[in-house]
Amino acid sequence: MKVSMSRRRFLGAAAAVPVAAGCSRTPSWDRAAYRKADRSRVAILPARDYTVPLADVVLQGIRHFPLAVAGRKVVLKPNLVEFDPAGVINTHPAVIAAAVEAFRRLGAREVVVAEGPGHRRDTEHLVAASGLFRTLTDLGARYIDLNHDDVRSVTLRSRFTELGRLHLPETILGADLIVSMPKLKTHHWAGVTLSLKNMFGIVPGMVYGWPKNVLHWAGIHESVVDINSSLPAPQFAIVDGIVGMEGNGPIQGDPKRCGALIFGDDLVAVDATAARLMSIEPRKITYLEHAARFLGNAEHERIAQIGESLESLRQEFRVIPRFESARGVGGA
Amino acid sequence: MDRAKDRPPLIAALLAAQDGDGGWGAEPGKRSNTEATALAVLALAKDSNPAAVSAQRRGLDWLVAHQRPDGGWPLGTGQDESTWPTPLAVLAVLSRPELRERAAGGLRWLVGHGGIDPGWLIRALYRLWPSALPVRMDPTLKGWSWNPEAFSWVEPTAYALLALKKGRSVLSGPDVDARIREGESMLFDRVCEGGGWNYGNTNVYGVSVPPYPEVTAIALVGLQDRRDAPAHRTSSEAMRRMRSELDSGFALSWAIAYLAVHGQDSAAERGRLAQSYARTGFLGSTRTLALASIATGAPEAVFGL
Numbered sequence: 010m011k012v013s014m015s016r017r018r019f020l021g022a023a024a025a026v027p028v029a030a031g032c033s034r035t036p037s038w039d040r041a042a043y044r045k046a047d048r049s050r051v052a053i054l055p056a057r058d059y060t061v062p063l064a065d066v067v068l069q070g071i072r073h074f075p076l077a078v079a080g081r082k083v084v085l086k087p088n089l090v091e092f093d094p095a096g097v098i099n100t101h102p103a104v105i106a107a108a109v110e111a112f113r114r115l116g117a118r119e120v121v122v123a124e125g126p127g128h129r130r131d132t133e134h135l136v137a138a139s140g141l142f143r144t145l146t147d148l149g150a151r152y153i154d155l156n157h158d159d160v161r162s163v164t165l166r167s168r169f170t171e172l173g174r175l176h177l178p179e180t181i182l183g184a185d186l187i188v189s190m191p192k193l194k195t196h197h198w199a200g201v202t203l204s205l206k207n208m209f210g211i212v213p214g215m216v217y218g219w220p221k222n223v224l225h226w227a228g229i230h231e232s233v234v235d236i237n238s239s240l241p242a243p244q245f246a247i248v249d250g251i252v253g254m255e256g257n258g259p260i261q262g263d264p265k266r267c268g269a270l271i272f273g274d275d276l277v278a279v280d281a282t283a284a285r286l287m288s289i290e291p292r293k294i295t296y297l298e299h300a301a302r303f304l305g306n307a308e309h310e311r312i313a314q315i316g317e318s319l320e321s322l323r324q325e326f327r328v329i330p331r332f333e334s335a336r337g338v339g340g341a
Numbered sequence: 342m343d344r345a346k347d348r349p350p351l352i353a354a355l356l357a358a359q360d361g362d363g364g365w366g367a368e369p370g371k372r373s374n375t376e377a378t379a380l381a382v383l384a385l386a387k388d389s390n391p392a393a394v395s396a397q398r399r400g401l402d403w404l405v406a407h408q409r410p411d412g413g414w415p416l417g418t419g420q421d422e423s424t425w426p427t428p429l430a431v432l433a434v435l436s437r438p439e440l441r442e443r444a445a446g447g448l449r450w451l452v453g454h455g456g457i458d459p460g461w462l463i464r465a466l467y468r469l470w471p472s473a474l475p476v477r478m479d480p481t482l483k484g485w486s487w488n489p490e491a492f493s494w495v496e497p498t499a500y501a502l503l504a505l506k507k508g509r510s511v512l513s514g515p516d517v518d519a520r521i522r523e524g525e526s527m528l529f530d531r532v533c534e535g536g537g538w539n540y541g542n543t544n545v546y547g548v549s550v551p552p553y554p555e556v557t558a559i560a561l562v563g564l565q566d567r568r569d570a571p572a573h574r575t576s577s578e579a580m581r582r583m584r585s586e587l588d589s590g591f592a593l594s595w596a597i598a599y600l601a602v603h604g605q606d607s608a609a610e611r612g613r614l615a616q617s618y619a620r621t622g623f624l625g626s627t628r629t630l631a632l633a634s635i636a637t638g639a640p641e642a643v644f645g646l
Contacts (some may be wrong), residue, residue: 024567123504128539128540128593129553130496130540130555130556131553131555131589131591131592132594132626133589133590133591133617133621133623133624133626133629134588134589134591136553136621136624137588137589137620137621138588142621142624152624154367154597154624154626157367157368157371157626157628158371159366159372160368181369197545197546214487215367215376215416216416216488217487217488217491218425218486218487218491218494218497219487219489219494219496219540220494220540221490222486222487222488222491222492222494223490223491226491226492227492228579257548261548
């Protein structure tokens with residue numbers, strides 16, 4: 010098998026979480042299928058730490074949006090990457106537990122937690138060591154390993170990559186509501202990793218490997234857009250920004266306290282707001298710039314802020330040198 | 342883990358997890374896949390209980406039925422491309438004399454396939470200006486990949502090496518030897534600082550990436566005949582340091598296999614394997630259930646050269 014590639018593609022392929030590979034094709038999407046709202050809403054609710062009654066906070070956050078939950082199957086997709094007892098890599102189990110409880114209170118038929126870690130194939134280790142297994146056992150909630158789920162090939166609905174099709178897990182394809190639950194983190198390849206980038210985790214490792222190498226070759230930013238444009242169910246986001254990560258994220262960065270949970274039904278708007286909360290300009294993050302063309306609103310003036318003001322919670326998150334130019338927030 | 346006490350429940354659970362088509366899925370009720378089926382067949386290979394013998398026969402039938410014309414195996418039911426579980430299927434059919442040709446077909450596929458080539462530009466860059474690359478590795482060394490369109494990584498390379506080495510009685514020759522040498526070189530190149538392996542990156546932008554115990558154990562099983570190599574020695578030492586971190590069925594099973602093929606005692610790991618199963622049920626993973634069944638049986642016979 011002989012496939013030649015450019016230096017940029019190799020950098021993408023070789024790194025666990027690579028740089029953007031770029032794409033020579035002209036991005037395209039079905040313009041009739043995507044209609045951005047004139048304005049989106051994002052809620053920022055304060056949560057001092059993980060010991061406060063988070064289920065109440067999450068319930069309050071969800072209720073700001075007209076979500077159809079009763080009788081539906083809700084899939085919570087946290088960010089579970091690695092485990093470091095001293096680190097803040099993953100969505101905190103307390104936030105996941107709060108979301109399980111909140112969606113149950115709203116009458117969901119079933120709430121499951123599903124993730125496909127991108128580096129480590131040993132899911133049992135990650136789930137148990139991170140404390141998530143005990144949390145879910147106490148709640149009687151199921152964990153589904155998306156890396157080993159049954160899969161179906163689907164046609165991608167936008168063409169920022171040349172992938173055309175992707176195998177996606179049946180758990181995701183069968184969901185009525187998909188809730189992306191990322192950690193508020195900087196990312197040494199992508200700039201930031203939030204609710205859109207978090208959806209990399211739905212792509213099954215059994216098919217694409219550990220790391221999910223085929224996506225890296227296709228281009229990290231472009232893959233983020235194509236995955237999110239092709240999700241079948243309505244989406245919602247809950248960002249764990251109680252303690253985030255700055256610097257050399259998504260794994261080797263440092264904890265950064267922000268004291269907030271961020272909610273929204275426009276994932277682009279949620280991520281743009283979360284980036285601003287980190288003092289990072291969302292339009293300088295390539296995948297957010299791409300996604301804002303058709304998936305949602307990134308412009309500050311098109312986002313109605315609910316709850317705490319951005320200014321009151323904004324923090325200066327350190328980034329690695331190559332993203333220094335993304336620091337600073339215009340229009341906020 | 343007490344073999345006499347703890348293995349029968351694992352085997353019973355494995356038998357109960359078999360799908361109606363004779364294969365095993367990633368979890369009970371999921372579609373049969375090659376990895377879980379191959380490992381289950383290996384787990385049941387030495388079991389004389391009639392139910393296990395019958396289940397193993399049906400599992401082998403599933404593997405035979407799903408071998409592709411090019412000799413490789415797909416991920417599972419409904420998939421039509423040969424890919425990374427092929428060496429595990431080879432190991433499963435190798436033990437049956439009547440399936441030697443099946444094994445040879447899989448081995449030929451392994452010899453002819455691998456991670457994709459980086460191309461002339463990267464080769465030149467690596468030789469002339471390696472510091473321009475953000476990762477520290479020799480991209481010209483070809484092991485095996487998870488996906489036919491991707492780069493070489495540690496775990497699929499270790500599985501392929503194990504199958505090619507165990508399969509020498511059915512396929513040998515200079516091309517096999519050359520492929521083994523290159524795969525070994527790729528693994529040696531990807532050793533983490535201080536020994537051991539993770540998925541396959543040792544250093545990104547000057548920052549060391551630590552090893553994982555489960556991947557280190559798998560790689561050392563694939564390199565069990567290369568104890569002379571410095572990378573084997575440093576990684577064995579890394580494995581010794583990481584033994585206390587082992588807490589999952591997947592990692593403990595591979596660690597026990599590593600210890601068994603290297604003639605070392607694994608009583609402590611067996612005890613923790615039983616605790617892991619009691620605590621998490623291996624999260625319902627049939628693959629891990631099969632691996633644990635192998636680990637509590639005769640791993641040296643299944644994975645030893």
